[in-house]
Amino acid sequence: MQLELRHLEAVCRIAEAGSLGRAAARLGVSQPALSAQLKRIERAAGGELFVRGRHGVDPTPLGEFVLSRARRVLGEMDALAAGARAAAPHPTLRLGCILLVLVDGLIGRLEREMAGQETEIAVSVEHSVTTLGRMLGAGQYDAIVYGEVADHEVPLPEGVVARTLVPKEPFCVRMSAAHPLAGRDRIDLADLAGETWMTLVEDDDGGPEALVDACRRAGFTPTLRHRIADRKMHYDLIASGRAISMSQPTAPPAEGTVLRPLTGDPITGRIRLAWRPAALPVLHARLLYRAAALAYLDNVPNNSFHRTWWESRPELHPDLD
Structure with missing residues (x-):
């Protein structure tokens, strides 16, 4: 070989x-x-x-x-x-993302915000923030949208500009609609001791460490068992009662499951945008930020508990101007 x-x-x-x-x-x-x-x-x-x-x-x-x-x-x-891309007559805006909720609506928002710019758009999803950063530094992406959990900071290549899109959002829990705790408006993390948790697909954004640390503070060590990138399979496993998972609070509903906030917001994250100024003009960077912000805001109404939380914290809202 x-x-x-x-x-x-x-x-x-x-x-x-x-x-x-x-x-x-x-x-x-x-x-x-x-x-x-x-x-x-x-x-x-x-x-x-x-x-x-x-x-x-x-x-x-x-x-x-x-x-x-x-x-x-x-x-x-x-x-x-x-180099080959730089020599092309009409380069494409290449955007890399991890599997954030806002990604589903990002292409549509980008197309509307960048209408008239004569720029093609290519969006790819990776399962590693480390890979996103490396590919951005290598010129394979012009910009990336990624998350950071708790105090974790993703190392970025030199010459890259970063801007925070959402400085804080509280993670919630997705569980089967038949779960004994599903009827509660809010759940104490300690009450989830003994549950089987879905292992996070992205393991280098600080998420696994934050989950384990929060559970330990609540008095138990979580059992992490399944790692599934396909959303439907992920939701089906939860609906069957075989696991629960950490989730963004903007996640859409899924049949047979419910989303519930955690008391005291023990796990929080943020969403950031980074780009290479040499590859992304200032105007395009602004339009990309606006499109990503609007894509996030489109999902805030998905869950009433998060809409209430979000509306009471205007200091966290992205600057659309």
Whole structure:
């Protein structure tokens, strides 16, 4: 087997994540599949690239060598892609996002806000904030929309401008409509001890750590079991009563489930926008911010508890002017 770009990407993601499990989630594959792929890569490279330790995996001397060359090759490929795009007569606005609720309406809002700009729009969804930042820095995205949970701050490449879209929103819980607590208007996190939680799809935005920390403060350690990116499958599992999940308060209703706020807002997040000024003119950056803000506001009425919370905090509202 010869090493290919996808193999180099996998090696770099494993090193960045520090574990096969986290790397598999960011690459969108199962851990057994990534482990099998790593074994094939190591056979092609001539030896072990990583050793397992108490806190994850660490590169071997051979792994360090392969990583240094892999990063160089991937960097050259990123530069090639960015250069080719810069030479194109009509470049497309390339926007990367994680799976936030506002993404569903973002394209429509962008098309309306940027009407007359003669700019094509391409929106892609990633399951890793780390990947979004790397691709933004490499010129593969012109802008990204992402979330940060609790005190976590996503590292951004040099030369990037960032602006906060929503400085604070309280996460709520989605559970089966038949759950014994579903009839409550608000739920204490401590009352969810013993529940099975859906593992978050994005594991590098501070969300998993914030959930575990909040649950520990409430007196228990959460059981994290399922990781499902497909929304319908996610909702169906919850509707069946097999799990509950953390959710944005703007999330739409789903048959067989309910959304309930948590007492005291123990877990909060924010939504941010970042872009490369060299790729995104000032006017386009303003229009993108406005479109994303309107897409968020479109979903505020989805849940009355959040609408009330939001309307009482005008200082959090995005600046549409």
